[in-house]
Amino acid sequence: MHIPDAFIPIWQGAIYWLLALVFVALALRWARNEMNEEKLPLVAVLAAGIFALQSFNLPVSMGTSGHLVGGALAAIILGSPFAAIFILTMVLIVQGVLFGDGGITTMGANIINMGVIGGFVGFYSFKGILRMTKSMPVSAFVAAWLACLVPALAAAFEMFFAGTFPLVAGLITMGVYHAVIGILEGLVTIAAIYLITSVRPDLVETGAIRGKEVGP
Amino acid sequence: MIEELFQIERESYRDSVIHRLDARVKILIAFAAIIALVAIPYSPMIYSVGAVFFVFFAVLWCCTRLSPVIYGKRLLAIVPLWGIIIFFQIFLKNRYYTDYHLVMSLPLGICIYAESIEFAFILLVKFVVCISFIILLSSTTKIHDLLEGAARLGLPAEFALALGMMIRYLFVFAYMYRKITETLRTKCFDAFDRHLPYRYRLKQLGYLIGTMFIRSYEQGERVYTSMLCRGYGRESFLFVRKKPLRWSEWVFLSLSFCYIILVPVVIGTTGVRLF
Numbered sequence: 340m341h342i343p344d345a346f347i348p349i350w351q352g353a354i355y356w357l358l359a360l361v362f363v364a365l366a367l368r369w370a371r372n373e374m375n376e377e378k379l380p381l382v383a384v385l386a387a388g389i390f391a392l393q394s395f396n397l398p399v400s401m402g403t404s405g406h407l408v409g410g411a412l413a414a415i416i417l418g419s420p421f422a423a424i425f426i427l428t429m430v431l432i433v434q435g436v437l438f439g440d441g442g443i444t445t446m447g448a449n450i451i452n453m454g455v456i457g458g459f460v461g462f463y464s465f466k467g468i469l470r471m472t473k474s475m476p477v478s479a480f481v482a483a484w485l486a487c488l489v490p491a492l493a494a495a496f497e498m499f500f501a502g503t504f505p506l507v508a509g510l511i512t513m514g515v516y517h518a519v520i521g522i523l524e525g526l527v528t529i530a531a532i533y534l535i536t537s538v539r540p541d542l543v544e545t546g547a548i549r550g551k552e553v554g555p
Numbered sequence: 556m557i558e559e560l561f562q563i564e565r566e567s568y569r570d571s572v573i574h575r576l577d578a579r580v581k582i583l584i585a586f587a588a589i590i591a592l593v594a595i596p597y598s599p600m601i602y603s604v605g606a607v608f609f610v611f612f613a614v615l616w617c618c619t620r621l622s623p624v625i626y627g628k629r630l631l632a633i634v635p636l637w638g639i640i641i642f643f644q645i646f647l648k649n650r651y652y653t654d655y656h657l658v659m660s661l662p663l664g665i666c667i668y669a670e671s672i673e674f675a676f677i678l679l680v681k682f683v684v685c686i687s688f689i690i691l692l693s694s695t696t697k698i699h700d701l702l703e704g705a706a707r708l709g710l711p712a713e714f715a716l717a718l719g720m721m722i723r724y725l726f727v728f729a730y731m732y733r734k735i736t737e738t739l740r741t742k743c744f745d746a747f748d749r750h751l752p753y754r755y756r757l758k759q760l761g762y763l764i765g766t767m768f769i770r771s772y773e774q775g776e777r778v779y780t781s782m783l784c785r786g787y788g789r790e791s792f793l794f795v796r797k798k799p800l801r802w803s804e805w806v807f808l809s810l811s812f813c814y815i816i817l818v819p820v821v822i823g824t825t826g827v828r829l830f
Contacts, residue, residue: 343686349594383721383775385772387725388724388728429717432718438633439689442685526757527764530757530762532765
């Protein structure tokens with residue numbers, strides 16, 4: 340899902356960068372206004388944690404593997420889609436500049452896909468489904484699945500606009516692959532949230548309970 | 556990816572002319588080269604520009620005194636996934652060509668076109684040369700120098716502070732990741748072992764990820780407490796000392812910029828083709 344350099348023309352990359360910067364600025368403003376000073380180190384360390392989480396390969400099928408994106412998990416636990424944008428922007432900067440995973444000119448597109456779309460889709464679908472079903476596992480699963488699938492489809496659209504991959508083939512390949520990985524992401528997200536709520540419920544109160552507050 | 560962290564850091568601590576350059580110079584050159592390469596249209600002109608840029612990269616890499624094997628290994632770790640997508644381009648038509656010439660017709664209506672092969676090569680050249688500059692940057696610059704360089708170039712203070720803390724704890728989590736994977740190996744747990752029930756494998760991985768999440772939270776709490784002891788407050792920011800570039804760095808930066816800008820302009824305007 341990390342689109343590398345060369346797959347998006349420079350002018351489109353610039354547009355995605357500008358859009359991403361708007362959301363990064365909003366995430367920074369949210370961090371300044373909503374987070375007290377004790378949250379900033381917490382979020383920074385969480386970003387390192389998410390980076391490590393992305394290193395765990397999960398078996399898919401036929402020898403293929405995928406890894407957790409973590410956007411939905413971060414947004415649900417911290418209780419804001421801007422937390423996902425803030426954290427994933429830092430993760431993408433480190434991945435792009437240090438490891439060459441993702442690109443420099445395409446980083447804006449990657450921030451939009453995984454941070455903005457993943458964070459907003461993950462957080463608001465979690466809240467909405469939790470309100471309807473009142474079930475944490477169901478809502479966390481669907482939220483994590485959507486937060487994996489929708490950014491992948493967005494990446495397919497971006498590559499279609501760039502002219503580097505046809506739309507239908509892109510949607511099918513990216514969609515099917517990430518729909519399968521999304522199931523794993525959903526299951527692992529449930530397990531992670533379940534473990535965190537069992538061991539450190541005080542931490543989850545900052546996020547998932549806030550999600551519950553919106554329920555009737 | 557996280558396994559590479561230690562190796563990258565080890566390489567960046569070596570000594571050479573390139574290692575000693577200010578991080579800002581290396582960041583600007585790498586980014587300028589990438590932007591220049593991406594800015595070139597999808598045309599065969601990229602073969603010549605890519606080759607000249609790769610020579611520039613190769614000269615810089617030789618100056619680092621790092622083994623080409625290191626470069627090769629890092630490139631091989633990055634290329635395969637997107638290499639497959641580049642390979643599939645040979646079966647596809649795209650908007651950058653109007654006329655297509657059939658090279659080979661395969662069963663199930665799959666065709667290979669000359670223009671599609673050309674486009675795949677164009678993407679490959681752009682991709683590999685861009686990645687090469689990133690490998691050069693990260694292999695010759697310490698992570699904290701990169702951060703300081705970025706802060707001096709105008710990275711927002713809040714981001715610099717958060718990124719600084721994130722980078723510091725990347726290594727903690729890298730050790731944690733290594734310990735967890737070693738523990739799994741000791742217990743003979745293999746997530747890809749088909750003899751184990753799939754649900755059990757996912758549950759174990761979910762618990763592991765949850766454990767890492769909790770540990771990261773707790774680490775964050777300890778960080779916060781220790782930072783408070785050292786006078787951290789809402790108005791605290793990462794202190795980055797002012798450091799002007801040396802004249803030799805200015806000269807190197809200027810010459811590199813001239814090279815990066817002039818090569819595509821000259822090749823584009825004169826129509827000179829190396830291939």
